[in-house]
Amino acid sequence: MSDRKKKILAAIVEQYIKTGEPIGSKSLLEYQPMPLSSATIRNEMAELASMGYLDQPHTSAGRVPSHKGYRYYVDNLMGSTELDEKMRKHIESAVSEKSGDAESLLSRAGEVLADLTNCAAVSTTSVGESAVIKRIEMVPMGTRTVMLVLLTSTGIIKSKICRADSEITASLGESFYNIISAALVGRPLCDINLAKMQTLAASVGSDAFAMLSLLAGVTELAHDAAQVDVRLDGQSNLLNYSELEQNAYELMEFLRKGEPLGNIVNLNKNDIDILIGKENRYKQLERSSVIMARYSINEQDGGTIGLIGPTRIDYAKLIPSVKYLTDLVGRILTKALEEN
Amino acid sequence: MSDRKKKILAAIVEQYIKTGEPIGSKSLLEYQPMPLSSATIRNEMAELASMGYLDQPHTSAGRVPSHKGYRYYVDNLMGSTELDEKMRKHIESAVSEKSGDAESLLSRAGEVLADLTNCAAVSTTSVGESAVIKRIEMVPMGTRTVMLVLLTSTGIIKSKICRADSEITASLGESFYNIISAALVGRPLCDINLAKMQTLAASVGSDAFAMLSLLAGVTELAHDAAQVDVRLDGQSNLLNYSELEQNAYELMEFLRKGEPLGNIVNLNKNDIDILIGKENRYKQLERSSVIMARYSINEQDGGTIGLIGPTRIDYAKLIPSVKYLTDLVGRILTKALEEN
DNA sequence: ATTTAGCACTCCATGTGTTTGAGTGCTAAC
DNA sequence: GTTAGCACTCAAACACATGGAGTGCTAAAT
Missing domain, CATH: 3.30.450.40 (GAF domain)
Structure with a gap:
């Protein structure tokens, strides 16, 4: 592509970005004076169009940059990209x-x-898929409500408020916390799913089993953090x-x-x-x-x-x-x- | 308003809700057959319009319910409001x-x-303006990061992650927690503002003073909860x-x-x-x-x-x-x- | 005293030129 | 290679006719 074509294409793109109107050969010269006549511009524009850099909404309208035209402008023609x-x-x-x-x-x-x-x-x-659980916290909020907080190795913090199936006594809460903490800290997030949590619960007996909805909460939390x-x-x-x-x-x-x-x-x-x-x-x-x-x-x-x-x-x-x-x-x- | 007018108004509102097109006297009869001619409907519609229940987009168009017309329909004419x-x-x-x-x-x-x-x-x-702080929790998340959790008497739970100005040692964290807990639990949310928090900090000495950004965090949290x-x-x-x-x-x-x-x-x-x-x-x-x-x-x-x-x-x-x-x-x- | 048929009228929507102007492509001269 | 000139194109703007859905009014019918 000749330097002149580049200059014309850049001018068209810039002008079109400003006005949103199709650009004609004559009006382009008004915006960007060049030592050329509109007829020459016209010839160049026709070539640029046939090369696919410009579109024409209809026969007797001006030209509009095609996506290929924008692309060329962004890759090759765009001036200094200094931040204002x-x-x-x-x-x-x-x-x-x-x-x-x-x-x-x-x-x-x-x-x-x-x-x-x-x-x-x-x-x-x-x-967060590759992240590992760094810590789990459980803050009691009410007789049946706790806030679960999850911290990952990548620094993501997620929390969720959960309602348990039954009242959470201090001892129940503590044992639940100890179990999930021991079982989950250090494990990658994507490892955690509801099925595994349930077998975990089953393996430690009825205490944790009473807390199924909390387990579901932890699972969701891990899922959210990975998302x-x-x-x-x-x-x-x-x-x-x-x-x-x-x-x-x-x-x-x-x-x-x-x-x-x-x-x-x-x-x-x-x-x-x-x-x-x-x-x-x-x-x-x-x-x-x-x-x-x-x-x-x-x-x-x-x-x-x-x-x-x-x-x-x-x-x-x-x-x-x-x-x-x-x-x-x-x-x-x-x-x-x-x-x- | 006569029963007949009511019936006509209801029919117009319902039809207009369905079609979105202005309703004419003749097309109304097609939709809702009545033992009346279009001329009678026309007269009634003219009256309804002069009473303000109907609008006319232009002279030769049909009628559209005015907001007064919808209002009358909703208040008096709407059929059974059973939930589907x-x-x-x-x-x-x-x-x-x-x-x-x-x-x-x-x-x-x-x-x-x-x-x-x-x-x-x-x-x-x-x-939550009238709510009272029921509990504050502070969960350490990193050397300089904590999660603050606020529970109000109305059951609102809000949490926020804060970065402290300096490292939070266990003892510093604990004393900070004790101070704000003692000072704020039981207080109404709208009582809490930054100025009061700062005087509180000043009154207990340099320890809490090192935690200005946490105090700001608590203040914001209370503000959020009241919002x-x-x-x-x-x-x-x-x-x-x-x-x-x-x-x-x-x-x-x-x-x-x-x-x-x-x-x-x-x-x-x-x-x-x-x-x-x-x-x-x-x-x-x-x-x-x-x-x-x-x-x-x-x-x-x-x-x-x-x-x-x-x-x-x-x-x-x-x-x-x-x-x-x-x-x-x-x-x-x-x-x-x-x-x- | 209503109701209704009939009719003149209104006005939007639609369609059909017509005009205007910005733009093109091409050709022939520079 | 560039440019002036010219015939041509097409959308947009405008004017104008047409049709149809709708109205309001009047006079006759109930």
Whole structure:
């Protein structure tokens, strides 16, 4: 691709991101003066279109970047990807070490990203499948209610309030606690399932057997801790983009379900991935772009943070934001883990 | 209002709820045969319109119920408000005593209501302002991290993970715990604020003073527990109603913010309130109807459960659903409280 | 005194040109 | 290789006719 073509493609992409209107040869020159006539631009645009970088809504309309065009722009043409100073400050003031645990940190991160970008923000906790149970706590809350707390080797803390089948006396509680603590601490999360818990209960006799619903609670807790938590912020921002309006409901429902969000991208630590329009494997996202990055905790793969918006999105501005936020979250979580 | 007018108004409301199209005199007769000619219907409709029960989108269109018309229908004309058997089963299978604490029970309730009605569902926990701190627990999670757990006299359980300013040794933790426990148990939630906590810390010396961020954590926790939690489910359902499409973004943002949702209605225990269209005090809801009820816990005012949909909503079906669900949640929470 | 048939009227929705303008592709001259 | 020029295209905007569902009114029927 000639330098001139590159320059023209970049100008079209940038202009289209700004205006959302198809770009014609003449109006392109107004925006980005070049020592060329509109006829030359026209010829170049026709070639770019036949190469697949531009689309044409209809014969006599201007050109619009295709997803291939955006892709080329992002990979090769996009200018400096410096983070805007104002954005950096915003991010830093929202996301700090004081945020407590990973979940609340990520929820702050999602909020600020959605706010800053006018897109939907997705954030996930790190996958906990390989984690090992470090500690279990049981805090009595009432005659039949306890709060179970689980701490994993990866620093994930989960708690759950459970109601027992019968009253929990002090001695019953203590023996139950001792049994599950002894049996489970040091075991990987994915090892724990209801069947095993029941045989465990059976092996120690009737005391623990009276606590079946607590065992179920522990199992659920372990399951929850192994699960990736997906948080979504600012979905409603997407309603402001007319190009997404037609499938607004489908898109919203897709995002709400959240399950597949972890699977949108396929990333290694510290990686950033950008999926533009039809590059997405989910049909609901074919008019959207996804910018997502994975943070690392202590050199290990962590969760992901990213955003979802229309394809016509300011890549040059938003990519560094996602990158910066992801790195920051990774650093904070690494520090928090080291301290424990 | 004559019996005939009542019958006609009811028929119009019901038909309009079904079709969403303005109803004409002739098409009304097709739907609901009466021993009358269309001309008579026309006269009656004209009168109903001049009385304010019907609106007319334009001169030559059919009639649409005004909010006053819906109101009259709901108050006087609506047939039996029996709960559909299928719905009852759905509700019961989703909301049961096993759901653990109040928050997860309410989240189940909201989900099932949103699903069943294709509307947005709102649920709030009971207001905890008058509650008293029953117990505080502090579970160490790491060298600098603890989990604080608060239990109130009204059965609300809240927990929070806090990072201390410095390492928490066993003795430091214990003395901190003893101090706050002694100082706060039995005190009403609204009594607790940061200034008081700091003077408390100052009065007991440097040990507790080293734990300022934990004190802040306790304060926040008390604040959280006093706060009404607002949950929202199924917002995206509202995108399916064309009459809400125009202000979809404003409506979504209004709901997302959640703060005013507790103030939409003004209810006593066991009461149900229905606000139709412009009866709502918030402009964002002027095209919507709200059906909301308050549950009671142990004869005391609890939180609210309800739904938000377009004004064209099947009142006869949905009102009993909300009522039943609210009663059920109240019963379960009352039972849970009694057992503790 | 109601009820109803009949009729003129209204107005949206739909469809059909017509015009306008931004844009294209091509060709021939530079 | 570049550009001026020109014929052509097509969506969007506008005007205009048409049809139909609906109304309100009046006068006759019950």
